Amino acid sequence: MREHDPLVTQRIEKMEDLRRDGINPFANDFKVTHSTHDILREFQDKGNEDLDKTKERFSLAGRIISVRDFGKSVFLHIRDRKGKIQIYIRKDLIGEDNFKVFKKFDIGDFIGIVGRPFQTRTQELTIMVESVKLLTKSLRPLPEKWHGLVDVETRYRQRYLDLIVNPEIREIFYRRTRIIQLIREFLNERDFLEVETPMMQSIPGGATARPFKTYHNTLDMDLYLRIAPELYLKRLIVGGLERVYEINRNFRNEGISTRHNPEFTMLEFYQSYATYQDFMDLTEEMLANIAENLFDNLRFEYQDVVLDFTPPWRRITIKEAIMEYGEVGEDVLGDKEKLIEYGQKTGLQLDRGMSLGHLLGHVFEEVAEPNLIQPTFVTNYPTDVSPLSRRNEGNPEEVDRFELFIFGREIANAFSELNDPIDQKKRFLAEIGQEGETVEVSGLLDKDYIKALEYGMPPAAGEGIGIDRLVMLFANVASIREVILFPQLKTRE
RNA sequence: GGGCCGUUAGCUCAACUGGUAGAGCAACUGACUCUUAAUCAGUAGGUCGUAGGUUCGAUCCCUACACGGCCCA
Structure with a gap:
């Protein structure tokens, strides 16, 4: 100007x-x-x-x-x-x-x-x-009184103008805060303790993602903005706090899209002596409670589709999902060669070096995920794509984990926690050794976390819910930038 | 990273496929003591995203770049 x-x-x-x-x-x-x-x-x-x-x-x-x-x-x-x-x-x-x-x-x-x-x-x-x-x-x-401010770039760069002239935008952010309040009330009522854990970590763990790197002058050391709070929250489970949660920012140095902002808000909660099965019930209750509060209704419209949050929600294994939506037999899913062949037919670029578990994950994302419109818990994930999850008692190749999909998007990820330090160390090392992955993406071995597990972590379940994506659903908007007050944009000039 | 689209007055949008740009709102001047997109009369406001190129002549055609949107990876 x-x-x-x-x-x-x-x-x-x-x-x-x-x-x-x-x-x-x-x-x-x-x-x-x-x-x-x-x-x-x-x-x-x-x-x-x-x-x-x-x-x-x-x-x-x-x-x-x-x-x-x-x-x-x-x-x-x-x-x-x-x-x-x-x-x-x-x-x-x-x-x-x-x-x-x-x-x-x-x-x-x-x-x-x-x-x-x-x-x-x-x-x-x-x-x-x-x-x-x-x-x-x-x-x-x-900006003009009648049309308001329409230009999307100006709306994001000068959000204050957007808030002044487009009252419906205010409503989205009031609603966002309301949703977070409802989550807090829900967890507080169940005796969860809200905590804050480091945003700056010397070893970025708890997820697989490229972190932002920074440097502390006085300590003369590299630090990373956290990609997840998971390993710290579980240290608190070791510490005996039993039920903890954190609602805070994660940072991932990756692509930006209608579903990704480099910094985004995550709810993570952990409950000792609970299982991932318990958390399916808890998640249904928590999200249905939000819908009820916002709309006085468990059914509401998102992008011209009616979402029905009435529990219980559909529960389906990852293999069942692929078989149903990919119209493919179980024999293919157990055979690496057949699976690669099938995956390539669907247009996927699959690497022969990938494990069966990773192949299944990619095929699932391609053929099933977009079809999971109504709330659906997907379970029985392969162990090698779930390095922090507890193995299934009956089948050690699978873990006690679910992901929740709504409108074809991953909303939550939860599992019974792996608390065997020996197995955890093995799986960390396997993860770090992943071919073609740089240290920056796959992380370093967090030895102190292993040590914490060695002191003993009670059996527990943990879950992460992407708050921004959740708010998108409840606010009926198509882009994550519509639910973040100041979304990341490239600076001009 | 790739594809498609967009960028014109403070804002929202036009300009019929090459002849140096218009409207509404906002602004300014004047009239008006129940309006609500107030009304009426008048005025002013533009490096047509940036840089090159083609052309007698470019907002328009070409190239590159910047920023953004959507889709794909």
Whole structure:
């Protein structure tokens, strides 16, 4: 934006005029007694006969968002955090000098008003203003009132503008916070302890992803932004806290898309003496509870599809899912050569060096995942793609794990925790040794975590839920950027 | 990383496939004391994303780049 934007220059001149008249364009001595919402709630349904009896005077503040000027009287709408209300300013009521000052106010300015409510002829509850005060002069014009701000790039880069002119965007972020509050209440009620664990880790573990690397000067050491809190939360399980959770940011130095932001919010929770089976029940209950709270309904619309959160949700093994949606026999899934052949027919590029488990994972993602629209728990994951999960008692090639899919997207990942330190060390080393993977992606061996397990970690289940993706569902938006206030964009110039 | 699309006034959008750009809102001037996309009259506002190229002439055609969107990996 140019420095000499004439619209800005004009407003700076107005501001200087006001200063000359003794008006502080950035005053901060106005006391607010009511929000727009307070007034509307209390008086919306009252007639003027009742309203005229009101002796009380109300102080409100907000940003001017529209003006209808009649010369000696003016209608405006002001917006505050709770909504908007119409105000009516008359020259004969506030006096000629004050009215002259008021005429220098613009759309975008913050003002404080004192007045009383009345009903207009068109039955809109409005504040009759008895005094008006400039609180902040706005020096830049706002986007248009009718279409709002549409340009997606500007909406993300200047989210404040988006929030000012597109009230439905505010709603998304109110809802996001509400969802997180509901999750906290749900877990707190069940005696989970909310904790905070390091965002900066010397060994980035708990997931397979490329981390952001940074450096600590005084300690003279490399640090990584965490890709997951998992290994720290499980240390707390070793420490005997039994039930812990954390809602916080993870960082992954990977691609950006409608479903990926480099920093994203993750809920992870761990419960001693629970199993992944218990967590399927818990997850159903938790998410159904959110739907119930938000919509008074377990069915709601997402992107023209009705999602039904009524428990119980479908539970299906990864192999069953591939067989059903890929229309393929069980014999293929147990045979590496046949599976590669099948996978390539579906357009997948598969590497012969991959394990059977990894091949199954890729084929599942290709043929089944997009079809899992209604909430579906997928279970019986191969052990070699689940280095932190407990092996299944009956089949050590599989683990006691599920992933939850909704609308073809992974929403949650949970498992009974591997608490055998010997097996854990073996599996870490196998993971680190993965062909073609750099140390930065597959991680380093976290010896202290093994040591912690050696002291003994009680049997436990753990789960991670991607909060941003969850909010996308409940807010009915298609891009993760719509549920993150300041999504990552490339800097300009 | 690849493909497709987009970038024009503060904002939202036009410009009929080459002849140096228009509207609505916002702004400014004036009128108007119940409007709500207020109304009426007038005024001003543009390096057409950036850099090259083709051409007598480019917002338009070509190339590269930047940023963004969607899809794919």
